[in-house]
Amino acid sequence: TALLEIKNLHVKIAEEDKEILRGLDLTVNPGEVHAIMGPNGSGKSTLSYVLAGKDDYEITDGEILFKGQDLTEMEPDERAAAGVFLAFQYPVEIPGVAFMTFLKAALNAQRKARGEGELSTPDFMRIVRDKAGLLNVSQDMLRRPVNVGFSGGEKKRSEILQMALLEPTLCVLDETDSGLDIDALRVVAEGVNALRTADRSMVVITHYQRLLNHIVPDIVHVMSAGRIVKTGGKELAMELEESGYAGFTEAA
Numbered sequence: 001t002a003l004l005e006i007k008n009l010h011v012k013i014a015e016e017d018k019e020i021l022r023g024l025d026l027t028v029n030p031g032e033v034h035a036i037m038g039p040n041g042s043g044k045s046t047l048s049y050v051l052a053g054k055d056d057y058e059i060t061d062g063e064i065l066f067k068g069q070d071l072t073e074m075e076p077d078e079r080a081a082a083g084v085f086l087a088f089q090y091p092v093e094i095p096g097v098a099f100m101t102f103l104k105a106a107l108n109a110q111r112k113a114r115g116e117g118e119l120s121t122p123d124f125m126r127i128v129r130d131k132a133g134l135l136n137v138s139q140d141m142l143r144r145p146v147n148v149g150f151s152g153g154e155k156k157r158s159e160i161l162q163m164a165l166l167e168p169t170l171c172v173l174d175e176t177d178s179g180l181d182i183d184a185l186r187v188v189a190e191g192v193n194a195l196r197t198a199d200r201s202m203v204v205i206t207h208y209q210r211l212l213n214h215i216v217p218d219i220v221h222v223m224s225a226g227r228i229v230k231t232g233g234k235e236l237a238m239e240l241e242e243s244g245y246a247g248f249t250e251a252a
C-alpha cells in the first residue's frame with residue numbers, strides 16, 4: 001500500500017479567498033524518491049506547509065493519507081512521531097542553544113509523543129556521534145548554536161542530521177529557489193542518498209535540475225498552478241532543463 005496518498009487536494013490561504021492547491025494528486029510508495037519541480041508560485045512550498053500542518057492553510061476538499069490514516073487530523077508533533085519529517089527552505093537560528101542540545105530535545109520530543117522514555121545522555125551521545133560520522137558533521141558544529149553563523153552547506157548538513165536522527169519514513173525537503181551553492185546542493189544529495197532505504201520515501205521539492213543529477217529520483221512531477229500536471233521518470237528532469245516549464249503552464 002502507498003505510504004502517502006494525496007487525493008484531489010484543494011487548499012486556500014485561511015485569511016484570503018485564494019485557492020492555491022487546486023486538485024493535487026500524489027501517491028508515494030515505500031522506498032520511492034520523488035522530485036517535484038515547477039515554476040515559482042505553483043504551490044510547491046504550500047504543499048510542504050500543508051503536510052507539516054502549518055495553520056495558515058485551509059483544506060477545502062480532498063484528502064491526505066499517511067499509512068492509510070488521515071494526516072490532516074494529526075498535530076505537527078504527532079506527524080513527527082508517526083514518521084513524517086519536513087525540512088524547510090529557511091533554517092531557524094537559535095542563539096544560545098547548542099546544536100547538540102537541540103537535537104536531543106527533538107529526539108526526546110519524538111520519543112515522548114510515541115510513549116517512549118527519554119534517552120540517557122550517553123545513549124544519545126552514542127546515537128548522535130554515529131549519525132554525525134555517517135554524514136560528516138563535525139564535533140565543532142555540534143557544539144555551536146543552532147544554525148548561527150553556519151554556512152549554506154552547514155545548514156543543510158544540520159537539517160540532514162536532524163532527519164537522520166529522527167529516522168522518518170517520509171522525508172519532505174523543500175529546497176530554496178535561489179542562493180543554494182554547489183556545496184549545499186552536494187550535501188543535500190549525499191544526505192538523501194545516504195539515508196535512502198527500501199522503506200523510507202523522499203519527496204524532494206526543487207527548482208534545480210542539477211540537484212537531480214546527484215539524487216536520481218525514481219519519479220519526477222511537474223507542478224503548475226496548484227496541481228501536478230505531468231509525471232515521468234528521471235528523464236523528465238532532463239527534458240525540463242532543456243525546454244523549461246513553458247510547455248506545462250496552463251492558460252489562465
Ligand code: ADP
Nearest residue numbers: 013020038039040041042043044045046047056
Ligand atoms: P512555490 O513554492 O511553488 O514557489 P508557493 O507555495 O510559495 O509556491 O506559493 C504559491 C502561491 O500562493 C503564490 O502565488 C504565493 O504568492 C501564494 N501564497 C503562498 N503562501 C501565501 C500566504 N501565506 N499569503 C498569501 N499568498 C500566499
Ligand code: MG
Nearest residue numbers: 040041045177
Ligand atoms: Mg517560490
Ligand code: MG
Nearest residue numbers: 044045046177
Ligand atoms: Mg517554494
